[in-house]
Amino acid sequence: MIYGEGYGYLALVHLRGSLMPTKRKIAYAHHLPGWKFETGSRETLKASRRVAPDEYEDEMMGSLFCPGCYTNVERTPRKKDVFTNHRDPFYRHLKRWQHVGCVLRAKKPVGKRYETWEEARQAVEHEHLAVVNEFLQDKPEVDLSSGTEYDETPVEDLAGPLSDTPIGRHHGDSFELPSIISTVAGICRNFEKNKDKYFVLPGSIHAVKLAELLTDVIDLDKSILGRVQAKKLYFGIIISSRNAGSQRYNIRMTRLRCASAAGDFTVKMPDGFCRDKGITEDAVGRIVMFYGVISKNGSGIAVEDMAWGEIALVPKKYNELLIAG
Numbered sequence: 223m224i225y226g227e228g229y230g231y232l233a234l235v236h237l238r239g240s241l242m243p244t245k246r247k248i249a250y251a252h253h254l255p256g257w258k259f260e261t262g263s264r265e266t267l268k269a270s271r272r273v274a275p276d277e278y279e280d281e282m283m284g285s286l287f288c289p290g291c292y293t294n295v296e297r298t299p300r301k302k303d304v305f306t307n308h309r310d311p312f313y314r315h316l317k318r319w320q321h322v323g324c325v326l327r328a329k330k331p332v333g334k335r336y337e338t339w340e341e342a343r344q345a346v347e348h349e350h351l352a353v354v355n356e357f358l359q360d361k362p363e364v365d366l367s368s369g370t371e372y373d374e375t376p377v378e379d380l381a382g383p384l385s386d387t388p389i390g391r392h393h394g395d396s397f398e399l400p401s402i403i404s405t406v407a408g409i410c411r412n413f414e415k416n417k418d419k420y421f422v423l424p425g426s427i428h429a430v431k432l433a434e435l436l437t438d439v440i441d442l443d444k445s446i447l448g449r450v451q452a453k454k455l456y457f458g459i460i461i462s463s464r465n466a467g468s469q470r471y472n473i474r475m476t477r478l479r480c481a482s483a484a485g486d487f488t489v490k491m492p493d494g495f496c497r498d499k500g501i502t503e504d505a506v507g508r509i510v511m512f513y514g515v516i517s518k519n520g521s522g523i524a525v526e527d528m529a530w531g532e533i534a535l536v537p538k539k540y541n542e543l544l545i546a547g
Contacts, residue, residue: 248313251286291324323433333428358531405531443483470494485522
């Protein structure tokens with residue numbers, strides 16, 4: 223697939239097409255007869271055959287698994303023949319696995335509330351709930367140089383103050399809960415576990431599963447500019463990155479894969495800031511996650527003016543959990 227850029231073209235393979243509609247998020251399923259979600263090796267599943275919806279055979283029923291959460295999926299229609307109205311076939315999750323978070327599942331966010339402070343506190347202690355009071359504004363004084371390749375997210379999160387969190391089941395009830403995560407990097411770290419966890423983001427009155435809070439920028443178009451926005455969690459694949467000047471204080475223009483209806487999508491932050499985050503020319507093909515609002519940028523859209531804790535590269539080992547294709 224070729225992606226057009228204002229300053230050149232870049233060929234990326236094995237990624238979902240940016241010019242296509244994105245309603246069918248599960249681009250392929252793993253086919254492994256006899257594999258079980260509860261007991262099977264995930265590494266073995268990842269190495270199994272990948273089957274696109276139009277490659278499906280009837281005997282595969284019951285042996286297909288989502289690349290994002292490893293639970294069973296089924297093809298619609300179940301039989302190999304296509305829809306009578308000529309719609310393309312697609313994979314969907316089974317209802318019995320809806321308790322397992324998955325970014326590739328059609329989103330119907332459901333906010334969770336808690337009866338008592340004790341119930342909410344235990345959810346935090348058992349790592350079922352995370353409260354983000356605010357994201358870290360400035361770069362911490364820690365050594366972030368971790369070798370030749372920036373992959374594992376540095377540990378920057380510090381235990382914050384108790385946060386008055388309005389997630390009580392009864393109207394007006396708030397609980398004082400510890401705020402542990404203070405960076406998007408902290409969300410990316412252990413993402414396979416975190417995606418199933420409930421998060422309360424700054425200003426939110428609901429706890430929502432992380433998998434349901436995330437939006438792929440490929441699902442955006444320019445209509446978002448005409449809507450009232452609150453900061454949200456987004457992610458996207460880097461297709462190019464360049465410093466628009468020659469100094470660390472100049473803006474680095476990092477393009478993410480997006481739909482044609484968006485024009486283009488650019489992460490606009492100072493070059494030095496980006497380099498400290500590992501966002502350079504060498505980050506092409508990586509996934510970046512950020513917390514922000516979408517703004518206009520020429521004929522496209524962008525995100526800019528983010529604080530230190532509001533953006534991070536996702537470790538490569540979690541790529542398949544976010545984007546399959």
